[in-house]
Amino acid sequence: MSLRKLPLLLAAALLFATVTVGIVRAQSGTVSDFTVQKTGGGSASLSAYSGQKAVVVVFLNPACAFTRLYQERLSALSSAYGGRGVQFLFVNVPINLDSNEGGGNSLATFSDDNGAASAALGVSKTTEAVVLQPSGGGFAVRYRGAIDDNPQVASGVQQRYLQQVLDNVLAGKPAGVADKRAAGCLIKR
Numbered sequence: 139m140s141l142r143k144l145p146l147l148l149a150a151a152l153l154f155a156t157v158t159v160g161i162v163r164a165q166s167g168t169v170s171d172f173t174v175q176k177t178g179g180g181s182a183s184l185s186a187y188s189g190q191k192a193v194v195v196v197f198l199n200p201a202c203a204f205t206r207l208y209q210e211r212l213s214a215l216s217s218a219y220g221g222r223g224v225q226f227l228f229v230n231v232p233i234n235l236d237s238n239e240g241g242g243n244s245l246a247t248f249s250d251d252n253g254a255a256s257a258a259l260g261v262s263k264t265t266e267a268v269v270l271q272p273s274g275g276g277f278a279v280r281y282r283g284a285i286d287d288n289p290q291v292a293s294g295v296q297q298r299y300l301q302q303v304l305d306n307v308l309a310g311k312p313a314g315v316a317d318k319r320a321a322g323c324l325i326k327r
Contacts, residue, residue, distance in 0.1 A: 168276045172258045174229055174248040182227075182248060184270070184277060191223030192307050193270045193277065194300070196285070197256055198245060199233045202264045202323035204289050211285065211292055212245055219304055231256055232326040233264060256325050263322035265289065267300050271307055280307055283318035 171185040187193045196212060198205040216226040228245040231253070250256055259268045260282060267285050270277035280303060287297040303313045 167279045168273065169258055169270060169279060170276050172255045174227070174250050174255050177230070177247055177249055187225045187227075188272045188277075190225040190272065192219075192280070192304060193225045193227060193272075194219075194304070195227045195229060195255070195259060195261075195268045195270065196245075197229050197231045197250070197261050197264050197266055197322075197325060199231055199235075199264050199323060201235045202233055204265045204322045207289055207292075208265050208285055209245055215285075215300065215304075216245075219308075222308060224304060224308070229255055231264065233323040234326050235323060253325070253327055257327075262325055263320050264325065265322040266320040269300070269303050269307060269313065280313045281315060281317075283315075284320040287318075289321040 169184070171183050173181050173183045175181050184193065194215075198208075200206070212226070212228065216228075220226065228247055230249045232251060256262075259279070261268060265285060266283065267281070268279060269281040271280050272278075281300070283299060285298075285300045286295045287299070288294040299315050299318050303315050306312065306314045
């Protein structure tokens with residue numbers, strides 16, 4: 139082998155390793171039970187949804203523009219997959235903006251004011267989605283990341299990451315999508 143080809147070979151190996159690690163990281167790990175508060179009072183724990191085929195947890199805040207941009211898409215996903223055994227949990231979280239800004243959020247039915255759920259799932263931004271699948275005594279993380287590839291313009295979406303993961307999980311396949319960086323507002327810790 140020529141020494142000139144060595145950098146190219148090393149670059150290809152590094153790229154392959156990076157993609158593989160991303161996919162494995164997105165599809166590994168388990169989450170123990172956590173509790174979120176219902177906006178109307180009371181609480182709900184993750185374990186209450188252990189009979190579902192999958193649970194999608196999406197963190198939102200009405201003061202964040204990304205929440206407003208994704209609201210219709212998330213509502214459509216929830217409607218499309220709700221009858222197929224997928225439970226969506228829309229969780230309102232505090233962010234580093236004045237919470238009086240922005241419009242209402244018709245999706246957020248839970249709140250995570252103390253940050254326990256977002257910390258347990260390793261989420262740092264609003265509109266970041268986590269797909270969980272019941273496994274043993276807990277939930278296996280199948281995907282963590284962006285909903286799609288265009289947070290600003292729904293008609294410009296080319297890659298529907300969350301939809302692809304849900305289709306694969308419901309078909310009994312691996313998620314097939316590595317972590318995708320979500321665009322959103324930083325969650326206040």
